[in-house]
Amino acid sequence: EVHLLESGGGLVQPGGSLRLSCAASGFTSSSYTMSWVRQAPGKGLEWVSSISGTNNATYYADSVKGRLTISRDHSKNTLYLQLNTLRADDTAVYYCAKGRLSSPYDAFALWGQGTLVTVSS
Amino acid sequence: DVVMTQSPDSLAVSLGERATINCKSSQSLLYNSNNKNYLAWYQQKPGQPPKLLIYWASTRGSGVPDRFSGSGSETDFTLTISSLQAEDVAVYYCQQYYTIPLYTFGQGTKLEI
Numbered sequence: 046e047v048h049l050l051e052s053g054g055g056l057v058q059p060g061g062s063l064r065l066s067c068a069a070s071g072f073t074s075s076s077y078t079m080s081w082v083r084q085a086p087g088k089g090l091e092w093v094s095s096i097s098g099t100n101n102a103t104y105y106a107d108s109v110k111g112r113l114t115i116s117r118d119h120s121k122n123t124l125y126l127q128l129n130t131l132r133a134d135d136t137a138v139y140y141c142a143k144g145r146l147s148s149p150y151d152a153f154a155l156w157g158q159g160t161l162v163t164v165s166s
Numbered sequence: 167d168v169v170m171t172q173s174p175d176s177l178a179v180s181l182g183e184r185a186t187i188n189c190k191s192s193q194s195l196l197y198n199s200n201n202k203n204y205l206a207w208y209q210q211k212p213g214q215p216p217k218l219l220i221y222w223a224s225t226r227g228s229g230v231p232d233r234f235s236g237s238g239s240e241t242d243f244t245l246t247i248s249s250l251q252a253e254d255v256a257v258y259y260c261q262q263y264y265t266i267p268l269y270t271f272g273q274g275t276k277l278e279i
Contacts, residue, residue, distance in 0.1 A: 092269040104267030140215055149266045152206035156215035
């Protein structure tokens with residue numbers, strides 16, 4: 046069974062850092078475009094970052110560019126999101142999502158349960 | 167940036183009745199070389215992650231009941247639930263994947279009974 050499990054969320058002070066992980070099982074995540082999508086409390090979905098399954102190109106939303114870094118470890122079948130210089134408006138549930146195919150030009154076929162990041166002093 | 171606008175923001179439909187949610191894109195999502203519309207629909211139930219319902223504007227995702235259907239092309243799209251069931255109470259989002267690196271979602275439509 047294919048599955049995504051996020052971890053690493055928590056409470057962090059403004060300006061702090063955090064690394065989120067997304068462990069994949071049941072499939073080889075490096076063969077697919079993998080993404081992070083966040084959802085602030087009571088709000089809608091906001092795409093944050095993706096890494097292509099075709100060429101490992103990385104993509105970022107303007108709101109996080111320069112502060113967040115997406116990466117993956119093939120040996121651990123795990124996706125990461127490094128969050129730096131965190132702000133209060135980064136507070137959200139962060140979901141890991143698997144693309145339908147290797148190409149980034151496709152829908153998000155599978156989502157993890159999410160991990161909550163709270164930025165507050 | 168491509169802006170996705172859903173209507174209505176919320177909707178109340180009786181059990182067994184049809185529910186229709188609209189999504190409008192600020193630019194065409196139709197890629198002429200393959201005649202595909204780069205538009206997906208997701209369902210998010212309370213306390214759960216989103217679930218893919220429809221991709222390529224009209225193709226149902228794996229295991230999605232056939233009461234869910236998607237239609238439309240270029241800039242105007244519709245998600246239809248033909249006969250509303252209690253378990254369909256959720257927020258529904260459209261998403262474009264035509265212009266990466268900026269996937270964009272609609273603001274969501276809350277469906278209630």
